[in-house]
Amino acid sequence: MSESNQHRPNMLPYGQQWLDEGDIDSVIQVLKSDFLTQGPAIQAFEEKVANYVGAKYAVAFTNGTAALHGACFAAGIGLGDEVITTPLTFLASSNCVLYQGGTPVFCDIDMETYNIDANQIETKITPSTKAIIVVDFSGQPVEIDRILDIAREKNLILIEDAAHSLGADYDGRKIGTWADMTMFSFHPVKHVTTGEGGIIVTDNETFYKKLIQFRSHGMTRNPDEMTQNDGPWYYEMHALGYNYRMTDIQAALGVSQMDKLDDFVQRRREIVEIYNRELAEIPGLVLPYQHPKANSSWHLYVVRFLPEYFSYSRREIFETLRNRNIGVHVHYIPVYLQPYYQKLGYRKGLCPNAERYYETAITLPLFPKMTDTDVKDVVDAVKIFRKEI
Structure with missing residues (x-):
């Protein structure tokens, strides 16, 4: 893995409020x-x-x-x-x-x-x-x-x-x-x-x-x-x-x-456009799909790292990004896999697609207060995995 990408000086969270x-x-x-x-x-x-x-x-x-x-x-x-x-x-x-x-x-x-x-x-x-x-x-x-x-x-x-x-x-x-x-x-x-x-x-x-x-x-x-x-x-x-x-x-x-909602949503969509453009070239990285009838307000930007394309596990990718102060997250663990739900009788295998999704998903930072430099930091950090294909 290339070490040319410089670490951010502080952690960029996956989401954050913007108050004035x-x-x-x-x-x-x-x-x-x-x-x-x-x-x-x-x-x-x-x-x-x-x-x-x-x-x-x-x-x-x-x-x-x-x-x-x-x-x-x-x-x-x-x-x-x-x-x-x-x-x-x-x-x-x-x-x-x-x-x-x-x-x-x-x-x-x-x-x-x-x-x-x-x-x-x-x-x-x-x-x-x-x-x-x-x-x-x-x-x-x-x-x-x-x-x-x-x-x-x-x-x-x-x-x-x-x-x-x-x-x-x-x-x-x-x-x-x-x-x-x-x-x-x-x-x-x-x-x-x-x-x-x-x-x-x-x-x-x-x-x-x-x-x-x-x-x-x-x-x-x-x-x-x-x-x-x-x-x-x-x-x-x-x-x-x-x-x-x-x-x-x-x-x-x-x-x-x-009063600021529409502006916030517009900024989220601008960030998504940059992500979509800059990350599209990475084989094995699945970007979010937009249903033709749906106009998302983009609370989350979730990508999936297909394991057959990368030398590192999802956990290793996650921890590497966190170590570079990119505050990635995972949304979500399928609810029925929680211990409480297991006690109620729900079992692994109930929803195979949700489980397959969970094993490969990582949420990238996305919130209106992000600067273009913040967005570039995320893109650059994700692109380092392209060399491991």
């Missing part, structure tokens, strides 16, 4: 106000996200996992219900089903998009199937039109985990209006951040009301929903909910960040 003075000022304004939580900034943020994607309703949560939990509650998922989902995702996409007593049913991925394989979904449907949770892996939307047709035909609820795809569109239509409920995440590595945070957007008023109730202990203060009314102070608990409320501090940051 406007973001900081928006948070300071809330800190000086009367409301740190349950105040007007929450509604402002919800309206901002709903208007951006074109949804009727939005409900903010403490994080994306809590939002998915809320979606499963609103969908009525419970003991004995099966939910079809992908194994190539973060734990939350299936854990949310377990929280409600349901059973995740893993469907293998398409080896081009790395999203759930729409061709296999129907083979997983049983009389116990209640919903489908799809994940827009890396920011590329799933074949949502095809999957929506399946859900409608089988009378299933469709939940879209769009933690990676805020700002993306499919067939010219923004992600956020296709599924019955769509979740966006606002962790610092996502497209915009609230520190921690998540949101569900929906056009369904029934789901909306259930989500509002669920995030606040299952309570209601709406007189029209109460069984009795003892006075202005009165509230009732109608379901077992949780305290999943976002703070106004987070929401104010989110409102400010949303």
